Amino acid sequence: MTNDVLSLRFVLSVLLATPALAACGSAFEHPTPSGFVELNEDSDRYDYRATSADGVVLSVRALDHDPEGELSFWSRAIQNQLRYHSGYALLEEHEVESADGLEGVQLRFGHDQDDAPHQYFVTIFPTEDTLFLLEAGGTTEEMDRHSGEIQWAVENFSAR
Amino acid sequence: MLCVVAALALAACSGTPPEARTAPESRRLAAGADSSPVTAAESAREPSRHERTQLSGRGAVADASGAAPGEQAEDAASTDDAEPAGDRDAGPLLVYEAEVTLAVYNVAEALDAIEDEADERGGYLVRRTTEAITIRVPAPAFRETLAAAVDLGDELGRDVSVRDVTEEFRDLEARLDNLRAVRQRLAALLDRADSIEEALQVENELERVTGEIEQLEGQLEVLRELIQFSTIRIVFQAQPDDTPVEDIDPRVTLPFDWLDDLTLGQLLDLESN
Numbered sequence: 001m002t003n004d005v006l007s008l009r010f011v012l013s014v015l016l017a018t019p020a021l022a023a024c025g026s027a028f029e030h031p032t033p034s035g036f037v038e039l040n041e042d043s044d045r046y047d048y049r050a051t052s053a054d055g056v057v058l059s060v061r062a063l064d065h066d067p068e069g070e071l072s073f074w075s076r077a078i079q080n081q082l083r084y085h086s087g088y089a090l091l092e093e094h095e096v097e098s099a100d101g102l103e104g105v106q107l108r109f110g111h112d113q114d115d116a117p118h119q120y121f122v123t124i125f126p127t128e129d130t131l132f133l134l135e136a137g138g139t140t141e142e143m144d145r146h147s148g149e150i151q152w153a154v155e156n157f158s159a160r
Numbered sequence: 161m162l163c164v165v166a167a168l169a170l171a172a173c174s175g176t177p178p179e180a181r182t183a184p185e186s187r188r189l190a191a192g193a194d195s196s197p198v199t200a201a202e203s204a205r206e207p208s209r210h211e212r213t214q215l216s217g218r219g220a221v222a223d224a225s226g227a228a229p230g231e232q233a234e235d236a237a238s239t240d241d242a243e244p245a246g247d248r249d250a251g252p253l254l255v256y257e258a259e260v261t262l263a264v265y266n267v268a269e270a271l272d273a274i275e276d277e278a279d280e281r282g283g284y285l286v287r288r289t290t291e292a293i294t295i296r297v298p299a300p301a302f303r304e305t306l307a308a309a310v311d312l313g314d315e316l317g318r319d320v321s322v323r324d325v326t327e328e329f330r331d332l333e334a335r336l337d338n339l340r341a342v343r344q345r346l347a348a349l350l351d352r353a354d355s356i357e358e359a360l361q362v363e364n365e366l367e368r369v370t371g372e373i374e375q376l377e378g379q380l381e382v383l384r385e386l387i388q389f390s391t392i393r394i395v396f397q398a399q400p401d402d403t404p405v406e407d408i409d410p411r412v413t414l415p416f417d418w419l420d421d422l423t424l425g426q427l428l429d430l431e432s433n
Contacts, residue, residue: 039430045421049430057427063418081419083265088424089396091267091290110267110291110397111424117397120424133418137427140291 027130029099029158030060033149056138056146058153063131074124074131075105082109088120098125100158102132110140119143123154132159253383255323256302256390264313267291267396274394277308283389294393302390309394316397329383336376343369 028047032038036050036058043049048060069077075093082088088109096104104125111118116139123134134157136143136150143150264270271293275285283297283305297305306320346366353359 045426051430055428057430059427061418077414077416077419078422081414081422085413086423089263089265089267091396093268108290109424112397113424118424120427122422133422135422135427137424 027062027160028060028132029160030058030134030153031156033058033153035146035149036153052138052142052146052149054138054142054145056136056142056150058150059135060157061133061135063133065126065129065131068128069126071103071105071124071126074126075107078107078122078124082107082120082122087111091119096123096154098157098159099155100160102127102159104132106154116140121150125157125159127159130159132157251326252324253326253329253387254299255325255386256299256320257323257393258302258306258318258320258391259393259395260306260310260315260319261317261395261397262310262313263316263397270312270394270396273312274309277305281305286391291397292393292395294391296389296391299388299390302392306392309392313396325383325387329380329387332376332380332383336373336380339369339373339376343373 030048032050036052036056038048038050041049045061046059047062048058050058079090083090088111090107091110092106092108094106094108096106098104102125104123106121106123109120109122111120118137119140121134121136121143123136125132125134134154136153138146262270267290271288274293274295275288277283278285278295278297281297281301281304283295283301286294286296288294295305310318343366346362346369350359350362350366353362
């Protein structure tokens with residue numbers, strides 16, 4: 001066996017092992033949509049964050065689901081927090097489903113920031129152990145422009 | 161014959177109202193404009209598309225008891241007992257439009273409420289997006305619908321405009337009358353044509369005049385509906401940042417720290433973790 005063949009095998013094994021190792025570190029899969037770049041950051045708050053060139057940001061938080069609550073409880077809790085404590089307006093509420101069949105709710109809020117209208121989507125996917133929060137935010141104009149990619153990311157999310 | 165056709169063509173192009181002619185001629189032309197003679201005034205009394213929809217579909221139309229934007233508008237715009245838009249003796253014909261910006265906490269509920277307001281008053285939905293809605297209501301219900309909409313949230317801005325379209329409307333009516341008279345005379349000429357060439361020329365002119373009549377009728381119909389139905393657009397905005405948080409119902413504070421981290425500012429701040 002020549003050195004070239006050995007080198008090729010090594011490279012191939014590394015290439016195959018890398019995604020598997022990376023996946024071991026998180027309890028979910030969140031594909032990055034076209035037009036976004038995943039941020040490799042060491043964050044206490046976010047388990048995943050990606051941004052578009054125009055500043056629309058996507059994120060995932062995987063929280064311990066303790067105490068355990070129903071989807072309706074968390075939906076209400078987040079609505080109350082954002083509406084009554086933070087001054088956001090609830091624009092829409094949609095039922096959503098992840099790629100692996102988790103039932104969730106997407107709350108769409110409006111908020112003025114830096115004198116510009118912004119939108120902030122919070123999608124909740126509860127499992128027995130983990131409460132997944134998928135956030136998306138940006139100016140209303142950019143959120144409208146990227147609405148397809150945002151929904152694609154939510155629909156292709158899966159917990160593992 | 162050809163000279164007569166040319167003269168009629170010129171007459172059709174001019175906006176000279178039939179009132180400018182002698183009274184007997186005007187009456188004669190109006191009486192026999194076409195096989196189914198309809199004067200402009202009679203045409204104006206025909207129900208509009210939306211009126212027909214409401215009359216057949218909903219039964220009720222404008223709430224004539226509601227506060228009207230103006231006496232003339234009420235006359236012009238009421239779809240039941242008042243004078244219809246386009247009556248030659250009516251007062252000014254006015255088009256009412258309003259745009260209001262409101263801050264509400266639940267936009268979806270507010271959008272539904274405004275759509276219901278339009279339905280209840282005999283109006284209809286024109287456009288609805290996630291943050292704005294445009295409705296049209298009978299002109300007499302304009303003010304009360306606007307007031308009901310404003311009650312749904314905090315008013316951040318209001319723009320109400322009134323456009324007097326009397327002259328535009330009367331001019332369209334006059335041009336229509338004139339063209340109908342020309343069409344009637346062309347039809348008579350066609351009957352008396354001596355040759356195929358003459359008949360073809362008259363027919364061409366007849367076709368052109370008929371096309372213009374249909375175009376003007378369409379314009380008149382649009383204008384009539386604008387007079388009869390006022391347009392209200394409501395744009396919703398989130399509560400502005402300067403709304404003191406303590407003034408908003410604080411409700412209960414839950415013991416989950418991560419709830420406090422749920423903010424747009426946090427999400428969009430890419431420089432901090």
